[in-house]
Amino acid sequence: MHIDDKLISRLELLTRLRLRGSERERLRADLEKMLSMVDKLSELDLSEVMPLTHITDVWNNWRADEVCGQLSREEALRNAPDTDGIFFRVPKVIQSKSKST
């Protein structure tokens, strides 16, 4: 598969990374190698094989609904790049009033 400049730009957007010219070139070469390996794998007929999503044989492993292991606010904010002591502070994201999932 050919990795064009448009695709590199799209990946930059999705990963929020900014690449310099030489980095773009290197990444393009790397990605092409990776994808050609995937192409190689695709030569196998795997229509009868279930996709392997987990490599251990562990199932479920649920926990009971109990409160434990919380951090204090001070601890939670210790690694924050910016904070006002109460909230994590980030550059203004959108103009409108609120947004969440």
Place this chain on the structure above:
Amino acid sequence: MARQGQWELIIGLEVHVQLNTRSKAFCGDATTFGAPPNTQTSPVSLGHPGTLPRLNEAQVRAAVKLGLALGSTIAVRTAFDRKNYFYTDLPKGYQITQDAVPICGGGVLPIKLGDQWKEVGIHHIHMEEDAGKSIHDQDPEHSLIDLNRTGVPLLEVVTEPELHSADEVDAFMSAMRQLVRYLGISDGNMEQGSLRCDVNISVRPKGSTTYGTRCEVKNLNSMRHARRAIAYEASRQIALLESGQPVGRYTLHFDAATGRTSPLRDKEAAHDYRYFPEPDLPPLALSASFIESVRAELPPLPKALYEWMRISCGLGDYEATLLSEQLDTALFFRALTQHTPHHHKAANLVINKVLPWCKAKGITLSDFPVPQTSLAELIELVVVGVISHTVAWQELFELLCEAPHQHPKDLAQAHDLVQQSDGDALKAIATEVLAAWPDKVVAYQKGKKGLIGFFMGQLMRRMRGKADPKRANQILRQLLENCQ
């Protein structure tokens, strides 16, 4: 002006149900609503490298419970996936959700429209986690992030596109709120965000069988906003189509201040969630015994209780709707009907006396002090005519609430509330009443028969409400006819 009459509105919902578990979906942080910002987090919910999620059993139980209640098929093998997107209130950079195999598929939610039921198809239910909260209007330079909500367990219920008006959406959301409260899996409170919906709307010419291009209005947290958003979107899309322009496929934000929708992001360009299987959580295998243990916890469901009240108890729509609105009320009424065959009177007593009394005292129905056997006895006293309905409802009920372990009949006697149906005593009082109002007696005899009500009132007053109204009425009429 758009001619809505020629267009059909097609609406599908994505309803987010925030579960009322004590801890989060994948770690032990508390989930208390309204806690001070950033006091309910841990390395897992903060997305620190090297941490691993571990699934809360209560989320699985809640999902299966809702699925069973909706008649969905429960997937015995299921797993989680990652949905990747970049946003400041999502510290990991991805949401743990279910994409390939959701835990429940299919099912229906019955909704009531007037006195008709409509079954709305459920496409699927999946488990996922909530994001944190971004506050954009408190600091001019920054957005402020509170991660208390990050990782709180959600169920997303996706409907088929089978709703056709804001009224139907309203009825669906009300039925969903009622159901999650019946099941005890969420407080269903829209104002606090425990129940939110994204609305997918498209329009098509009436009679058409293909769907128009849909727009998704995100994150409506009140029915009033949902109604306004639907009305606005419908006329916006119809106006576009009528002027020959296409509807673009957008994700929209509803602005409550202006009542308008505006594009949040261009769905085609920015949406690339790159779903893949979540490697940090083992897949799920739900055993038949697990599913049966959840089924055993299912309460009777709202529609079944409503129909039982209508059909078996003969109640009207108003009474049955009121009594089945909440599970504890419905079960209280059902228990009461075990002790009395007089279901109308029982319904009346619960609606007009028991519920208001509990509300005034600020207690729940489970703390109501009077045993159901005593309430049944009180009803019986009225039915056989020992005390009048008015005295029973107004006086004896209150006395009973004060002395919940006394027998209603003993209380009635002790407080001299027993109705007088002795003919001689009633006749003596009736004669007194007629003697006191000779001109009204003449008027009655000249044909003003409505005055019987006046005489009854006077008689009841003299007897402090304790006369058997049927007997008293009979005696008054006899006296009035005879002394002509």
